[in-house]
Amino acid sequence: MRLSHASLLATLGLASAASKPPHSARLWATHYNGHVYTLTLDGEHLSLTDKLKTCGKMPSWLTYDSETRVLYCSDEDGTADPSTHGSLTAYSTAPNGKLHEIASTKTIGGGVNSAIYENGDGEKYIAIAHYEGSxxxxxxxxxxENAPYKQAFRFHMDHKGAVPQQDSPHPHEVFLDPTGSFLVSPDLGADLLRIYSISADDGHLHECPAVNVTFGSGPRHGVFWTDGTNETIQTAENGQITHQRQFAAVGKTMIYLVNEIGGTMMSFDVAYARSGCLDLQKTQTLVPYTGGKMPKGATPAEIRMVGDMFYVSIRSDQGFKPSDSMVTLNRSPKNGSVSLRNKSDAYGKVPRTFAINRAGDLVAIGNQASATVIIVRRDRETGDLGNKVAELQVGQPGKVGTAEGLSSVIWEE
Incomplete structure (x- = not known):
């Protein structure tokens, strides 16, 4: 599953500066009202083209497989109590963006994020982070239809965390490393980065030692950065090859993590150890906000990356009253440290998620409490976020601090 340098760059969303914004584009969004919406962007006009009552009681996250044109929706309903459950639903996507349900199955409760990964033969799997399901x-x-899970890793804590929100383990995301050999899951409740190596034979996940994050940080979402240089190595344990995994270890790799409770952003150097796991060393902690201090009640939510530019959405900071903020950060090519570049308008309240299109010139912001999808321009030369291009109300607004309103938005790419 080795990725070429060109493939890595494509994965990171880099695009030619000479390309022009698409005339028409498709997006999908979920709302905690139990609907998945199809949106169409034509120039500067964003419209609702379809909606479907689906994905359980609390549609929370969408993951799109562009190769198979299948969309997956995770339902956040349910808890760690086995008498409750969430769901995972798969949809085929028509040329007009309409969705047709293919299959659905019950899951552990609280599914808030998912990622698709492969084994060495290209067979695919999906991993889900279950927040309330721990x-x-x-x-x-x-x-x-009604498929059982392949694997389930259930977590427990002997002691509660720094705040009531850390009453139990709360995995908030799963994301793939640049080689496709590892999955990382930030656990907001346990202050851990849980790491799994992926078997090239059968796609099984193998637990690696978890990495401690500063007590009370509440890690939420993260991204990998890589310089794209390759070196072939094998995983080994006591001199023996394990899982028959051979992967491309990049010359320089880092993880950038946003922490919801601590209001910080952290960077880690990543080493591909011959033990078959990842070795992480923290190199920086900063507050990703103007003045180096997060406003009271404000929290970082989503992080995205294009090249050496990072973007973080900030919920409930009211940085552009009555709207919240997006912040842009620069990465230093010298040591990988990040610094705040600027702050821009999210054009709504509680930007839970956002997505940057493949061309790198448009950003779709999903404002949860406002229940709006906002399209803003991104300058591909400077990386700065600009003016609002389009806006659409998608479902009813939600109350700040509750699981109401818009929950996710993605591009059909």
Whole structure:
């Protein structure tokens, strides 16, 4: 599953500065009202083209497989109590963006994020982070009706964390490393980065030692950065090759992490150890906000990256009253440290998620409490976020601090 330098750059969303914004584009969004919406962007006009009552009681996250044109939706309903559950639903996508349900299955409760990964033969799987369910689970793809999970990792804590929100383990995301050999899951409740190596044979996840994050940080979302240089190595344990995994270890790799409770951003150097796991060393902690201090009640939510530019959405800072903020950060090519570049308008309240299109010239912001999808311009030369291009109300607004309103938005790319 080795990725070429060109493939890595494409994965990171880099695009030619000479390309022009698409005339028409498709997006999908979820709302905690139990609907998945299809949106169409034509120039500067964003419109609702379809909606579907689906994905359980609390549609929370969308993951799109562009190769198979299948969309996956995670339902956040349920808890760690086995008498409750969430769901995972797969949809085929028509040329007009309409969705047709292929299969659905019950899951551990609280599914808030998912990621698709592969084994060495290109067979696909999906991993889900279960916030209230205190678990990470995986499923074989293509998804079958009422399919059982492939694996389930359930977590427990002996002691509560720094704040009531850390009453139990709360995995908030799963994201793939640049080689496709590892999955990382930030656990907001346990202040851990949980790490799994992926078996090239059968796609099974193998637990690696978790990495401690500063007590009370509440890690939420993260991204990998890589310089794209390759070196072939094998995983080994006591001199023996394990899982028959051979992957491309990049010359320079880092993880950038945003912490919801501590209001910080951290960077880690990543080493591909011959033990078959990842070795992380923290190199920086900063507050990703103007003046180096997060406003009271404000929290970082989502982080995205294009090249050496990072973007973080800030919920409830009211930086552009009555709207919240997006912040842009620069990465130093010298040591990988990040510094705040500027702050821009999110054009709504509680920007829970956002997505940057493949061309790198448009950003779709999902404002949860406002229940709006906002399209803003991104300058591909400077990386700065600019003016609002389009806006659409998607479902009813939600109350700040509750699981109401818009929950996710992605591009059909």
């Amino acid at each position: 678990a990470v689970s995986t499923y074989d793809l293509p998804l079958k």
